[in-house]
Amino acid sequence: MSLLIAPLALGAGVAWLEARHRLRPASPLWLMARDWKVSSSADVLRVAGVLEISNPHPRMEVFVPELRVEPTLLGRADLSSLTVTTRIQADHPDEEPRADGYWAAYIVKGLKTTRARVTIEIRGGAALELVDTLWVDVQWMNYGPFGRLSRRQGVPVAVRGPRPLRADQAQWQSGDGCTVLPVKTHLLGPLDDPIEVLRRYAAPLLQPGDVLTIGETPLAVIQGRYQHPSEVEPGMLARLACRVFHPTSSLATACGMQTLIDVVGPTRVIAAWIGGLLMKLVSIPGGFYRLAGDQARLIDDITGTTPPYDQTIVLGPERSASFCAEASEALGVDVAIVDVNDLGRVKVLASSSGCDEPLLQRALKPNPAGNANQRTPLVLVRSGRG
Template sequence: MDGLLLILLLLGLAIAWIEARHRLRPASPLVLRQSDWSINQRGASLVMEGWLEISNPHARMEVMVPELEVHPTLIGSADLRDIVTSTRITPQHPDEDTRADGYWPAYIVKGHKSTKVHVAITLTGDTPAPVGERVDTVWVDVKWVNYGPFGRLSRRQGVVVPLRRPAVMAAAQAAFRSGEGCSVLPLKTHLLGPLDDSIEVLRHYAGELLQKGDILTIGETPVAVIQGRYAHPSTISPGWLARLLCRVFHPTSSLATACGLQTLIDQVGPTRVLLAWLVGSLLKPLGQRGWFYRLAGEQARLIDDITGTTPPYDQTIVLGPQDPERLCDEAAAALGVSVAIVDVNDLGRVKVLASSRGCDEELLHRALKPNPAGNANERTPLVLVRPA
């Protein structure tokens, strides 16, 4: 009996130590958001202008930003090597004079305060074809440093800024595909990201096509990136638990890398992941498979490691969407049709993450089994399902 109590005590102390190390890991409270991007043609050049806002929600902690750089990456279907980009950042701190030389002075963001930065990116090409017709999207990657009681953290956050958007499909152009007891219509969008709003995307690209009884679906990854639920691996610091346990997963799993598994640990905590692995390992020889994912939570199945999504998100780790049920209900109320968030692959697996009240999920499984949206670069994250 004493031996059992000692084992339980040691186990409790070990779990407390693991949780304490996790909760005390270095972290900065600063939040960076990009907004208000505009695109203007100026002679032979295309000029993008937008704003970065850095806010500090912490009440007392003061955090310094000694470095901030903006790196644009061009995305398109043509050869873009001749296009030259130049970037200029202009701090607009509320308590300091604006510098005109483009230099970033180290700045302190005090508790419950914020500051803004104006960004201008100029794109100039050497060919007669306009830059705006060759570049589809610009990935605006912000590399910045946070310095404070937690130490010195290098952070990296990017968003997509679309230069072109596909035309909205008119009802007369809608070429539905025949399905099992239904018709389906994939809808092309621009490359989605945090500058978008999920409901507005649904309304913009599908609003004119909707009829009573329709079901409008959107992929889980597009919803997640709109919510900003992705991170570059360079900003993730895998602990010993992630480095150890990632080796037991199948090599194709998104949890088979230290950063991928650490992303899950950061979401649900190390104790839950460790216990899920222990229980799953004990039950697997008994023919009970999948218990790790059941116990670790929904995010364990939804995380996409690098290469798992379309560029430029293929360079990041993407989580599953947050609060998908609420989003579906709000979208259904706004659009007047059923809405669902789905995860579909080319192997015929259809998972409905969430759907609005009254949605016919059985119909969705039949309609989406052929994966009409595709998994490559089709950019058709929306699928309209119409009952026969």
């Protein structure tokens, strides 16, 4: 009888842990930025777009009592002389908009959607030319059966971007039996289509046999796979498990670890932690990351990527293999998603069929894209020395 008690107790504990994790308070609402456009005149830069709030739950009704936007300007120099004004107008399907712009508390019913129209005007004369990105920080409240939850989501709007390179302007770098070309883009985000980004900035440079790579983090932010740490509520497991990781690891903070738990579940994290410890005892390093899954290695905690995403936690991309196949078909060259760092580590997360991955290992080992704020998420690799 005693032999049955331990497995039953373990099973009950695992079931309780998973149930507690899955039934924790959460709002079903989703916020998406859509149809953002930039226009300019001699002394005014105008950015306008829509924030769409959807409720996929069939029955739950959720209040949105507060919604505000805090814009942040990013650019190449001091922007303090510029003035910014923001206006939010509710665009509910069943209410007339208020002329004064006040956001009145609104109920988003099950399977319904509402919208907010945002207009941001930037004034300041010649200094407007220094602005390249507007970071739209949306702070909104969800109120319902789950309690009162603060939500926060940032969206970058590209104001200006680099002109796509022409083939005669490209400055290729020599590598090990290959040449590489880091390709600049604007600051990427959820308003972008990833294949259109590749087409816009790289298509004029492509030749048959080339391999076009995109970093895993830039693709992830295009897919919207990032969140502000204020949206993460670390539990006891996250606070305990994070303490055993090296301080430079993205899992060494409670929010970073909780992000992984939210993706793979607490049971897998506990199993990976125990399994990783046992593997370490027999001199097998990296056991936790192998057992916890790819996202354990791909999560970037704050400071882990380029501003303004340095204030967010970024997951790894999803649907990587299908993206590479679609992009390769659209562009006519091989495409790969890569994770590269300054230590010479190159990981090919996914690639199109027939891609020369040993070539990528040689070409990307020096990390030609850089790990700072170069904004070169694309690297074009060409076999031979050009």
